[in-house]
Amino acid sequence: MSEPRRSVLALAVLSMLTEEPMHAYRMQQLIKERRKDDVVNVSQRNSVYQTIQRLVRDGLVAVAATERAENRPERTTYRITDTGRATLAAWLRVMLATPTAEYPEFPAALSFLPNLSPADAVEALTLRMARLAERLDALDREIAEVGRFLPRLFAIEAEYQRQVVDAELRYVRGLVDDLRAERITWPFADGAPGPFVPPPG
Structure with missing residues (x-):
């Protein structure tokens, strides 16, 4: 079995579930309430569901309960597993210790x-x-x-x-x-945009 794929959203989901079992909407809500959406992209609820399903598949999260209230869709509550707790700690150690190439x-x-x-x-x-x-x-x-x-x-x-x-x-x-102040100048005589050819060397 391959190693679970690390992501910021997966980290956030695991962290939320260390507090108590909860459903996907509640996780997304808490991340926003706590302003963690400054560092975790939860703008698309579907991405939260997809991440949870991946964590379930990898054995880091398990279904705690499934409920169906009257006139409402089925709601699944998730819990973190022991493997999930260990993985969360391992991910945090790596993310804190290792600078990674990012492409902003x-x-x-x-x-x-x-x-x-x-x-x-x-x-x-x-x-x-x-x-x-x-x-x-x-x-x-x-x-x-x-x-x-x-x-x-x-x-x-x-x-x-x-x-x-x-x-x-x-x-x-x-x-x-x-x-x-024109201390930085363009490689074209008129300063207009055009094809940039880097200098040799």
Whole structure:
């Protein structure tokens, strides 16, 4: 039997089930209520169901009960297995200890920046700066709110996100300054978008 496939959503499902048996909708609801949807994509309920089915298949989760209320669809409650608990701990150790290659959109967009004109690039990056500043303010509010009711442990992912967003905002500000001052120039004489041929070497 192959090793269970690790994912952030699978990690979240297993973590929810360490508290008590629950159904898929409740898991999705709790993730949103606790603002874990900042780090776990639960926008599609179907993806939660698919992840649960995969965890059941791999023996990490089992059906606890199936109920049918009057005029409502059948609802299945799930529980974590002993193998699921051990796997959750193993996944957490690996995810905390091992940096992995991720492929976010922003670095990819930067790598193909010459396909825009300098003016377009500055306009888009200036808009990004405003949105990053808004995100930073939202994270500050979230950290402060959590701190009023819970120990710092429950805000550490928001603290990390704040550091990342702050670093990105500072970088983008510097990049926009360099573009405006023409310290970064396009490989075409007129600064218009066109085919980019990297220098030899």
